[in-house]
Amino acid sequence: MSKYRVYELAKEFNTSSKVIIDILGRHSVTAKNHMSSVDEDAKQVIEHTFARKTGPVEENKSEKQPINAQVNQPVDNQRQRPHQSQQSQQSTPQVQVQQLQHHQSDRQNVQRQQFSNKQYQPRGQNGGLPQQQRPFQRQNQSPQNQSPQQRQQYPTDRPNQQRSQQNNQGFSGGQQNNNYRSNPQAQANRLNQQRPQWSNQNQDRPGQNRPVASTAGVSQIQQTAHNNRPSNVRTDKQQGQHSQGRRPMTPHSSGPKSSGTGGQGGRQNQHQNRHIQNSRNPQANIPAPAKAEPPKPKVIKLGESISVKDLASKLGREVSEVIKKLMLLGIMASINQEVDFETASILASEFGTSVEELPPEEDPTEIPEIEDDPKDLVYRHPVVTVMGHVDHGKTSLLDTIRQTNVTAQEAGGITQHIGAYQVMCQGKKIVFLDTPGHEAFTAMRARGAQVTDIAILVVAADDGVMPQTIEAINHAKSAQVPIIVAINKIDREGANPDRVKQQLSEHGLIPEDWGGDTIMVPVSAHKKTGLNELLEMVLLVAEMLDLKANPNRAAYGTIIEAKLDKGRGVVATVLVQKGTLRIGDSIIAGTAFGKVRAMINDRSEKVKKAEPSAPVEVLGLAEVPQAGDNLVAVDEKTARIVAEKRLAKKRTEEQKQSQKVSLDELFKQIQEGNLKDLNIIVKADVQGSIEALQQSLVNLQNKEVRVNIIHAGVGAINESDVMLASTSNGLIIGFNVRPDGNARKAAENENIDIRTYRVIYDAINDVEAAINGMLAPELKEVIHGRAEVRQVFNVPKAVVAGSYVLEGKITGTSQIRLIRNGIVVHEGKVESLRRFKDDVKEIAQGYECGISLEKYRDIKEGDIMEAFSMEEVAQKPS
Numbered sequence: 001m002s003k004y005r006v007y008e009l010a011k012e013f014n015t016s017s018k019v020i021i022d023i024l025g026r027h028s029v030t031a032k033n034h035m036s037s038v039d040e041d042a043k044q045v046i047e048h049t050f051a052r053k054t055g056p057v058e059e060n061k062s063e064k065q066p067i068n069a070q071v072n073q074p075v076d077n078q079r080q081r082p083h084q085s086q087q088s089q090q091s092t093p094q095v096q097v098q099q100l101q102h103h104q105s106d107r108q109n110v111q112r113q114q115f116s117n118k119q120y121q122p123r124g125q126n127g128g129l130p131q132q133q134r135p136f137q138r139q140n141q142s143p144q145n146q147s148p149q150q151r152q153q154y155p156t157d158r159p160n161q162q163r164s165q166q167n168n169q170g171f172s173g174g175q176q177n178n179n180y181r182s183n184p185q186a187q188a189n190r191l192n193q194q195r196p197q198w199s200n201q202n203q204d205r206p207g208q209n210r211p212v213a214s215t216a217g218v219s220q221i222q223q224t225a226h227n228n229r230p231s232n233v234r235t236d237k238q239q240g241q242h243s244q245g246r247r248p249m250t251p252h253s254s255g256p257k258s259s260g261t262g263g264q265g266g267r268q269n270q271h272q273n274r275h276i277q278n279s280r281n282p283q284a285n286i287p288a289p290a291k292a293e294p295p296k297p298k299v300i301k302l303g304e305s306i307s308v309k310d311l312a313s314k315l316g317r318e319v320s321e322v323i324k325k326l327m328l329l330g331i332m333a334s335i336n337q338e339v340d341f342e343t344a345s346i347l348a349s350e351f352g353t354s355v356e357e358l359p360p361e362e363d364p365t366e367i368p369e370i371e372d373d374p375k376d377l378v379y380r381h382p383v384v385t386v387m388g389h390v391d392h393g394k395t396s397l398l399d400t401i402r403q404t405n406v407t408a409q410e411a412g413g414i415t416q417h418i419g420a421y422q423v424m425c426q427g428k429k430i431v432f433l434d435t436p437g438h439e440a441f442t443a444m445r446a447r448g449a450q451v452t453d454i455a456i457l458v459v460a461a462d463d464g465v466m467p468q469t470i471e472a473i474n475h476a477k478s479a480q481v482p483i484i485v486a487i488n489k490i491d492r493e494g495a496n497p498d499r500v501k502q503q504l505s506e507h508g509l510i511p512e513d514w515g516g517d518t519i520m521v522p523v524s525a526h527k528k529t530g531l532n533e534l535l536e537m538v539l540l541v542a543e544m545l546d547l548k549a550n551p552n553r554a555a556y557g558t559i560i561e562a563k564l565d566k567g568r569g570v571v572a573t574v575l576v577q578k579g580t581l582r583i584g585d586s587i588i589a590g591t592a593f594g595k596v597r598a599m600i601n602d603r604s605e606k607v608k609k610a611e612p613s614a615p616v617e618v619l620g621l622a623e624v625p626q627a628g629d630n631l632v633a634v635d636e637k638t639a640r641i642v643a644e645k646r647l648a649k650k651r652t653e654e655q656k657q658s659q660k661v662s663l664d665e666l667f668k669q670i671q672e673g674n675l676k677d678l679n680i681i682v683k684a685d686v687q688g689s690i691e692a693l694q695q696s697l698v699n700l701q702n703k704e705v706r707v708n709i710i711h712a713g714v715g716a717i718n719e720s721d722v723m724l725a726s727t728s729n730g731l732i733i734g735f736n737v738r739p740d741g742n743a744r745k746a747a748e749n750e751n752i753d754i755r756t757y758r759v760i761y762d763a764i765n766d767v768e769a770a771i772n773g774m775l776a777p778e779l780k781e782v783i784h785g786r787a788e789v790r791q792v793f794n795v796p797k798a799v800v801a802g803s804y805v806l807e808g809k810i811t812g813t814s815q816i817r818l819i820r821n822g823i824v825v826h827e828g829k830v831e832s833l834r835r836f837k838d839d840v841k842e843i844a845q846g847y848e849c850g851i852s853l854e855k856y857r858d859i860k861e862g863d864i865m866e867a868f869s870m871e872e873v874a875q876k877p878s
């Protein structure tokens with residue numbers, strides 16, 4: 001049995017869900033809300049209710065409407081009238097003969113069809129008047145009713161008579177009834193007008209095409225109507241009839257006198273004339289095709305997310321409908337915004353469409369992980385990282401453990417440092433990562449790698465918990481790695497393990513002997529005490545963790561560290577975590593790929609395979625991977641393709657990152673809408689300059705861009721200014737100050753635009769020009785070198801600065817900027833450049849020289865001389 005949603009019925013009967021729910025409620029059918037489903041019987045109840053409502057309204061209207069009410073008809077209806085008159089001429093003698101022939105058999109059918117039609121007439125609902133069905137039906141039983149064949153002329157013939165027209169007709173229904181009472185032609189016309197409605201409605205509502213009305217009455221009506229309609233598609237004969245019906249639309253017959261609707265004045269004539277012209281032109285007579293409604297699918301397939309626009313198109317709905325529905329669900333989404341699968345599913349169900357989930361899209365830069373069968377998993381050794389505050393004894397502890405547990409027990413000892421090594425305790429191996437704990441957590445975890453099973457937190461018994469101790473605790477906690485505390489330096493005077501325990505308990509690490517669950521072992525790296533106990537505790541925790549891996553599968557591991565070795569090429573220390581890595585395996589790590597050429601274990605032995613938890617040096621990668629990259633053994637082709645894809649992705653990301661704000665690109669970025677806020681860091685020699693600059697720069701903002709001074713300070717531009725500019729995508733303006741060495745390097749790395757000025761108006765003009773897209777830098781400053789003044793000699797006519805070239809070179813033709821404590825104290829030319837007593841053209845890095853400046857004598861020890869020149873740069877095409 002078919003089911004119908006309340007809202008579907010509401011739509012079908014052109015009313016609200018609430019009305020439907022009320023009606024159902026009165027007939028003891030429970031429907032909670034608009035999404036509730038009801039069966040055929042319930043639908044029939046609604047149909048009957050609306051059928052009852054419809055009749056008397058028609059009747060009332062037809063009875064109460066004055067005959068001359070036509071004058072008040074809406075313009076649309078008035079425009080229809082000539083049309084109606086043309087249609088009315090279909091009631092030609094021919095047609096009437098047909099009508100008479102079919103009259104007896106059709107009479108009842110027409111009556112039923114009218115009844116059926118009325119179910120969908122909106123006007124019935126609008127009336128809301130006392131109901132009497134009979135009078136209306138009697139009217140329709142008039143022998144003037146047309147044959148079913150005639151009715152069939154319309155369904156596909158008048159698509160231009162769409163819903164709007166239906167509504168208009170609904171509005172003027174009573175008038176038409178009056179017409180046909182007084183004018184038989186108008187009666188035929190009225191029926192013709194109604195039929196397309198019926199047909200269009202059926203076409204418009206897919207729901208109505210469902211097998212409906214299981215109860216005998218309704219199905220009979222429908223069946224009868226169907227039987228009387230040979231087909232929904234017009235036959236040639238019917239088309240012929242129809243065109244016959246049109247034939248009377250000649251200039252003669254369509255004249256105002258023959259219109260049958262009374263004189264409608266010039267407008268009607270115009271309309272008719274248009275028709276006359278159109279009838280001469282068969283093309284023009286073809287009605288404009290109705291706007292095709294997109295199909296409404298019952299099921300759609302969706303991925304993890306979809307844009308509102310695409311969802312609307314999949315659902316065959318208008319975007320505005322979808323946005324509106326989302327708003328009703330409490331989600332404000334724009335056309336291009338993505339909605340997740342869940343939201344899209346709820347929304348689709350609101351439209352009566354069900355949703356199937358598509359499998360997640362595969363990332364071409366990822367190699368799918370192999371799911372291990374639990375029965376293939378076997379024990380693996382624990383991997384441990386040592387963390388703690390600086391100087392608390394991490395290195396000493398690791399060294400002592402390594403010496404006592406490796407050198408003593410393994411022949412040959414450790415000759416090779418590979419970043420990770422294994423020690424033995426009670427016949428079991430423990431793998432120690434030799435990288436500083438923080439890096440193991442921060443750098444590697446930033447790359448999504450987690451290699452550590454257990455963290456040993458070293459806390460000096462005499463120093464207690466320090467900032468980096470807390471940092472280490474937080475890192476381990478966020479990685480959900482169990483912590484074992486090694487309270488070190490207990491041999492020292494002033495060592496107070498209890499105080500350490502107290503402090504640690506304040507950070508959530510409660511010692512076992514205090515009723516907590518954190519293992520704390522007092523040790524001394526110097527005295528080698530407590531180390532065995534510490535290792536035993538590591539094994540105990542490892543046992544509790546039940547560490548397992550499948551050795552019989554393709555290898556998966558993490559790069560611990562990697563370097564380029566002169567003799568051996570790329571050397572990567574890998575911790576194998578799953579599977580077994582073998583010589584000859586094709587591998588990929590980050591963007592690097594290659595074949596395992598050789599493997600060396602932590603005892604410098606060449607090995608042919610490395611099983612889970614084994615640290616090995618791997619030779620054979622084509623380029624140096626990054627620490628934290630996953631290493632996966634795959635077939636050669638996949639390794640190459642995925643590496644290429646990763647490289648392309650990396651380049652795109654780098655490109656995106658390097659799109660930092662710069663004055664040269666500023667206008668372009670504003671135009672592209674990428675920049676709404678221009679963040680500026682201002683550094684100057686004195687506070688007064690800062691205030692002046694700040695004020696003037698803020699005043700430059702316009703509708704498109706807002707100027708924010710995110711930091712302003714006195715002094716040289718330093719690294720922290722650059723980092724701030726980098727994180728806030730800002731640029732730096734220096735007035736009479738220069739960036740120090742670190743800042744310059746950082747700015748180069750971070751692609752930060754540093755602009756330095758000696759005239760405040762130049763700075764303002766540049767920024768203004770950049771904002772308005774008029775900055776045309778023709779000259780660019782090129783720094784040639786820097787020299788430090790180490791001694792100052794006063795000689796007749798000059799002051800010679802005995803200097804040492806720190807970087808680059810100083811040439812006799814360079815311009816010199818004299819910088820004292822980061823502040824530019826002078827800009828000028830070199831007067832003389834000497835090495836020992838000889839004049840030279842240039843002095844290279846690492847050499848001493850004597851420099852004197854043109855017309856400037858105030859040089860002091862410690863000053864920096866920056867040699868630069870202004871060079872023309874090619875104009876970038878805009």
Ligand SMILES: Nc1nc2c(ncn2[C@@H]2O[C@H](COP(=O)(O)OP(=O)(O)OP(=O)(O)O)[C@@H](O)[C@H]2O)c(=O)[nH]1
Nearest residue numbers: 389390391392393394395396488489492524525526
């Ligand atoms: N008395 C005593 N001194 C120790 C002990 N362990 C380390 N030290 C000393 O503490 C100092 C720092 O030791 P490191 O091992 O370098 O400490 P660290 O934590 O590795 O230091 P960073 O690598 O700088 O973070 C050294 O002078 C060690 O000799 C110990 O158990 N007892």
